[in-house]
Amino acid sequence: MNIRKLLVLAGLGLAAVGTYFGLFVAPPERHMGDVQRIMYVHVPSAWIAMLLYTLAFGFAIALLWSGRQKWDDLMVGAIEVGVVLNALLLVQGSLWGRATWGVWWDWDVRLTTSLVMAILFAGVLVLRRMAPNEERRSQWSAVATVVAFIDVPLVYFCVRWWRSLHQIQSSPDTVDPAMVLPLRLNSFGLLFLALAWMLWRAAIERSSRRASEVPLPTRVAIEESAHA
Amino acid sequence: MSSLLALLSKDLLLEWRERARSLSVLLFAVVTLLLFSFALGPDVETLREATPGVLVLALLLSSTLALNESFRLEREDRALEGLVMRPVSLTALFYAKASANALLLTFLGPVVVALAVVFYSLEIDVATMTRLVGLWCLGAAGLAAPGTLYAAMTSRLKSQDVALPLLLFPLVVPVLLASVKAMGLVLTGDAMNQLRSWLTLLLAFDIIYWSVCGLLFRFAVEEGE
Amino acid sequence: MPDGVIGGGWSYVIAAYSVTVAVLAIYVWSLSRRSRRAERSQRDES
Numbered sequence: 001m002n003i004r005k006l007l008v009l010a011g012l013g014l015a016a017v018g019t020y021f022g023l024f025v026a027p028p029e030r031h032m033g034d035v036q037r038i039m040y041v042h043v044p045s046a047w048i049a050m051l052l053y054t055l056a057f058g059f060a061i062a063l064l065w066s067g068r069q070k071w072d073d074l075m076v077g078a079i080e081v082g083v084v085l086n087a088l089l090l091v092q093g094s095l096w097g098r099a100t101w102g103v104w105w106d107w108d109v110r111l112t113t114s115l116v117m118a119i120l121f122a123g124v125l126v127l128r129r130m131a132p133n134e135e136r137r138s139q140w141s142a143v144a145t146v147v148a149f150i151d152v153p154l155v156y157f158c159v160r161w162w163r164s165l166h167q168i169q170s171s172p173d174t175v176d177p178a179m180v181l182p183l184r185l186n187s188f189g190l191l192f193l194a195l196a197w198m199l200w201r202a203a204i205e206r207s208s209r210r211a212s213e214v215p216l217p218t219r220v221a222i223e224e225s226a227h228a
Numbered sequence: 229m230s231s232l233l234a235l236l237s238k239d240l241l242l243e244w245r246e247r248a249r250s251l252s253v254l255l256f257a258v259v260t261l262l263l264f265s266f267a268l269g270p271d272v273e274t275l276r277e278a279t280p281g282v283l284v285l286a287l288l289l290s291s292t293l294a295l296n297e298s299f300r301l302e303r304e305d306r307a308l309e310g311l312v313m314r315p316v317s318l319t320a321l322f323y324a325k326a327s328a329n330a331l332l333l334t335f336l337g338p339v340v341v342a343l344a345v346v347f348y349s350l351e352i353d354v355a356t357m358t359r360l361v362g363l364w365c366l367g368a369a370g371l372a373a374p375g376t377l378y379a380a381m382t383s384r385l386k387s388q389d390v391a392l393p394l395l396l397f398p399l400v401v402p403v404l405l406a407s408v409k410a411m412g413l414v415l416t417g418d419a420m421n422q423l424r425s426w427l428t429l430l431l432a433f434d435i436i437y438w439s440v441c442g443l444l445f446r447f448a449v450e451e452g453e
Numbered sequence: 454m455p456d457g458v459i460g461g462g463w464s465y466v467i468a469a470y471s472v473t474v475a476v477l478a479i480y481v482w483s484l485s486r487r488s489r490r491a492e493r494s495q496r497d498e499s
Contacts, residue, residue: 019470035462038469045473064447084480091476092469099465119398127395130385139447140381147374147399150440154402154433161425162405193477197484204488211494 004196011192018185026178035099039179042092044187045085046114048194052082053121055198057149060142069209070202072138075145076128077201079121081194086118112159113152120148134209231317235324242301243332249297250332257290257336261343275348280411283360284404286340287333287367292393294332295375298325299383322445326376326438333368337361352415359414363407366430370403371396373437380448406430 022040029036056078063071093111098104105111124144131137243250264282268274275282341360345352352360378395382388410426 023466023470033462035465037466041470041473064444081480084476088473088476091472095465095469095472099462116398116401123395123398127381127391130382130387130391132384136381136384136450143377143381143444143447144395146444147377147437147440150436151399151402154429154436158402158405158429161422161429162409197480200484200488204484204491207488207491207495211491211497 004199007192007196007199011189011194011196013189014185014192015189018182018187018189021178022182022186026182029179032100035096038092038096038099040182040186042089042096043183044190045089045092046110047187048190049082049085049089049114049117051191052078052085052194052198053117053149053152056082056121056145060145060149063138063142064146069134069138070206072141073202073205073209074198075138075141076125076205077198079124079141079145080201081197083118083121083125085190085194086114086121089114090118107159107163109156109160109163113156116155117148117152120151121145124148134212232320232323235320236327239324239328240331243328246301250294250335253290253294253297253332254336254339256293257286257340258343260286260289261340261347265347272349276350276415279344279348279350279415280408283340283344283364283411284367284407287336287364287407288371288397288400288404290336291329291333291368291371291375292389292396295329295372295379295396296383296388296392298329298376299379303383318446318449319442321449322376322380322442325380326372326441329376330365330369330372333372334365337364337368340364350415356414360411363410363414363430366427366434367403367407369434370407370430370437371400373434373441374399377441377445377448380445402429402433406433 018040022037026037026040028034056075059071059075059078062068063075090111093114094104097106097108097111124141127144128137128141131140261282264278264285265275268278268282338361341357341364344350345357375392375396378392379388382391382395385391406426406429410423410430413423413426
């Protein structure tokens with residue numbers, strides 16, 4: 001409980017300062033102008049979403065290895081927060097694309113990979129809801145998480161090659177130190193917030209799991225009343 | 229190994245006994261081909277350009293049909309539980325099932341490719357056709373491994389017809405892209421020597437998923453089910 | 454204004470930041486709702 005509050009406070013503080021610097025202090029980018037300020041939320045979202053998926057992969061391996069349910073709680077937390085950030089990433093990317101390329105969507109490597117990634121991990125959450133019982137649920141989601149995570153680099157390479165026939169990637173890497181600071185602050189801020197939410201989600205999963213474990217006397221009573 | 233072969237021959241025998249079912253998968257693939265042709269219009273030029281995409285989508289759509297069916301019989305007769313109880317390893321069970329599914333999908337290849345050649349008046353020789361069928365087989369293998377893993381899970385669910393494509397389709401995006409591109413290069417000529425990299429990617433997907441899914445299968449199926 | 458700079462664009466920046474804040478706020482609200490429900494059902498059990 002306490003660590004979560006601490007993480008939220010630190011995260012909110014860092015993100016607030018970072019956003020202030022990003023919006024009002026950092027200079028506009030040389031080519032993209034003020035639009036580039038989207039980067040200060042966009043890039044952290046991407047980093048933290050990837051990090052959460054990686055954590056989820058680790059939790060999935062740990063769950064399959066040890067069979068302990070606590071890994072399932074953390075795994076669902078990581079995936080759920082990851083999918084939320086992933087969805088944000090797509091919206092921010094689309095806005096950025098509209099402002100710089102003039103289109104809402106472009107079949108760009110990173111944009112396309114993150115769309116596939118979002119659908120893959122959202123699929124894991126859907127599979128969870130369908131599972132017949134608790135043990136199946138945790139093992140199925142771990143299996144689906146491992147399978148989905150391995151797919152991400154493959155999708156990335158595929159889309160890159162698929163695209164490279166049309167256009168060469170252009171990356172305006174003119175990074176001003178004044179741009180690094182808000183990026184770093186926002187990244188750590190979002191990291192702390194995301195970790196706090198992941199732990200929160202895990203705690204919810206744990207307590208709802210406990211609640212669904214009906215104690216034995218109650219179950220006997222239910223069965224008896226069913227027979228009567 | 230011997231148990232793997234025994235299981236595989238059991239699956240293939242089952243496939244043969246239920247050939248009406250396998251034929252319906254084939255018919256479905258043909259219908260898909262037809263529908264795409266109607267959707268893209270009668271212009272042969274457009275159709276010819278879209279051939280790789282249409283072929284791979286026909287494979288993808290019929291694969292869910294085949295995969296959904298593949299565990300149905302076992303579930304109905306509770307035969308999977310019988311197999312799980314028997315001292316056959318779950319890994320062997322997976323490889324037998326996945327191979328049977330891959331073979332079933334492979335067997336659609338020559339027919340659908342031949343039909344595409346006729347419908348879209350593709351002017352290709354036998355060698356090109358063989359390469360197309362070969363790519364089809366690689367694609368089929370890529371679908372069969374994760375498809376069998378997911379089908380083992382979703383076959384328990386009431387909503388399996390929705391669940392399987394939902395999980396499988398985004399996963400096989402690399403297969404889709406690589407086979408479409410490779411087939412396109414086979415059809416239009418490989419001027420820049422790109423075919424090799426797409427083939428590598430397709431093969432890498434096949435190898436990775438055939439090994440990973442084999443490892444994970446025992447978690448997908450309940451042991452004392 | 455130098456060549457090749459995209460002018461304006463503040464509306465996109467504001468849109469991106471507000472969507473981000475709004476979505477995260479909704480997510481936190483949904484977490485707190487679920488957490489209250491889970492706690493309540495746990496209390497009912499015991």
